[in-house]
Amino acid sequence: MNDLRFAQLKAIRPTGKVQQFFDGGGLVMRVTGQGKMTWRLEYRFDGERRSRSLGLFPDVPLAEAREMRDHVRNQIARGEDPDAVVEAPAAETTFGEIVAYFIQNLVDQEMSDATLQKNRWLLLDLAGPLHSRPIAKVRAGDIIPLIQEQIVRGKRETAKRLRSRIAAVFDLGIVMEVCQGNPAIALRSIVPKAEVKHTAAITEEAEFGTLLRTIDNYPNSTIRNLLKMQVLCYTRLGEMRMSRWENINFDEKVMLVPKDIVKVRREHQVPLSRQAIAILAEQQKISGGSNLVFPQLRKRDKPLSENAVNNALLAMGYGGDIHTAHGFRSSASTILNERGFRHDVIEASLGHVESNAVRRAYNRAVYWKERVEMAQAWADLCDKFRGKVSRLAEIEESL
Template structure:
């Protein structure tokens, strides 16, 4: 029988040679120095051979154990080579039917429909929260309790939205498994509502009557032109903070008075058209000499090639005297919606101005330009109302038909 020192000291020769360990196990020492384990046996009158790997990755003890296992199979009337092939085939089938395999297929099926950033988010949650527990399990064997345990671990971090998305994504993966006959049921489908719901906290927003005071503070605050321009532009356009902060000159058509936000920069992933009021265009005209030579309309004053940071807006609001909970940049959208709905404007036009996509997929298909002219009238009326309020005039509610 071989010893470890013999194996370590075996030197390569011009030709491959064998070192026997006994009961069919040998070590092949090749001319390049590689040392390979081989097991030779006879089955049905024919000599056959199995490879057990390479030393030292496979130790002497491990090679002997593999040999003994093969000899046990022979005594039971089985061909070790055939058993290995069958085991590999079963492992391959099991891998194709694992939760991980179906999850990877699900991502590939949706990759063309999702934004690249969304693909990254989905893959990140799979890698972090889902696949470590479910990935290597046969999808047909996973129980509702196992799925619930995964979601509850995420909930335990107080990441309630992530926990709900976790369940939704697992349910979508199981749905693909059912469609491709790799499982019969969808255990995640029955778990709707098991994640606790956080009490909704609405974004802090000013009332319409508070806007003159806000605009007065904004005019006098010590902040850069980019920050002050963005804070006023947000109010006039009712767009999302990230959309305004990342606004590019290439997206603006001053002649048509239109801002075209591409889908990769919107929350919905769809292009959004924003008609520009005279007041909004005036802000852009003020910014043109300052930032018109660059890509961004409201760049960071520190890094001109990067958008203005959300913290810059927050810091300006704090310098204006607003405390946490008084106001947020996102809250202007609530002011816009509440005020115009109370004044009797068409709620469908308001919703489209806020880039809220209809749930109906057919309606959503042409949402980009839906109510475009009505939105143009609405946003101009909104800007005029703000100007009038700033000057101390009373704003009289307009009839719905006056603005679409």
């Protein structure tokens, strides 16, 4: 008796675990944790238990799977060995199909928009030539030209990431039982090591003070206030750009950074100094009722872009090789460490995650008071730096 219906099959959703649905006569729909749906036929011949794949759903529809089941059962009834007859080839899963599963897994894991964008670029654009090929037939020789193209262009880090993402897709393919090996693993040696580029940042106090005074005079009030908040809170730029008023607690003097915009996917709290509260109070009037703290001028539902912030620094004379918006984290970390603040407290304030879960919880509880005190001390130091003049400026003024 047939148990399955087409509507039931269409309604099946991945659960992270293997599921099986029975249609009778040994026909089984097997669904992997990632949602791959394969028809399998379980039967016995001459007392031996056997199993075979009949292809993927919906490429092989329910009616066709039943026909193949009935054909095998008729062979058995006639005393014929089904394995002695050439089977119709199962549908071959393409590399592009597994890429789709891979990216959907990232979405299900609530990865950040930036992570999703990078993976889509690497796997949908750069690895696009592989998509139409059956993943089981993709060889190292098919992947090498894609990687070498990036190396020739001087994009060694991109080449490294591309190989890594392709390898991850093959790992998923192995788990889903659509390929046997991972040809991308052997290609590690063809990717030269990328040069380590540290974020450009000013870490000398007097020069940092000059930067602060320059920011104070920038004409665009929203960008100016965002940069001043970056100085005081040294969050990741995306965390500050996408901050919302609902996550600012003026009474408790705390800014909440939700896990959906945090790189490490864990909620983070930022203590706000008196100076930070004053900037936010001014920005609240400027934002014009937007839910965003730092909205774009013409699109009030969109946050300021990273390019807008770094272009503002460039216009002030601070190019990417001198100081970037992300560099405020390095500036604060270096100066605070040099002034004797506790390293663990600085790391906690930067939102760096302690790998040990117990220690992480301990740090969160114990360091908060010190973090609040350090936030105010840092804001006061920044005011002090604004009053300093660099040695270079002194020399220029004396000429």
